[in-house]
Amino acid sequence: MPAHPPARHLLRAKDLVDVRYAEPLTVAELARAAGLSQAHFSREFRRAFGEPPHVYLLTRRLERAAWLLRHTDRPIAEICFAVGLSSLGSFTTSFSRMYGRSPAAWRAAAPPAAAYAILPGCVQRAYGRPQHRTFREDGPAEPGIA
Secondary structure (H helix, E strand, O other): OOOOOOOHHHHHHHHHHHHHOOOOOOHHHHHHHHOOOHHHHHHHHHHHHOOOHHHHHHHHHHHHHHHHHHHOOOOHHHHHHHOOOOOHHHHHHHHHHHHOOOHHHHHHOOOOHHHHOOOOHHHHHHHHOOOOOOOOOOOOOOOOOO
16 A cells, blocks of 8 residues: 655645754644644654654754755854754754764865855966966066066
């Protein structure tokens, strides 16, 4: 017997978490968005998505934090608060449990964020040109010629 897709009201609550993960969401707000009591919402959410709503919210926050750690140079504490968490200690513990290493070790294991920077081609060409003159290297440059 094939599994039924999650009910639309549960998808509304899940979408709310996906979009507003950085805000201080509560199970009560999510249940209200789904039009269910908190207890019934928590049971139905777990049945539909395989984890309780608060775990799903924490997972979204930690996934976003992992991306920010790899792709930005923002301080770890700033990232913690930017994804909606309020305790650096709890963030570090939860992150380490999920990813197997601390946020600092996770960041250190990847190239620096500058390696991911996207530069327009014109900037790359202008600053990527050789800085050495190709002619008359032995003599002084003529005025007006760089």
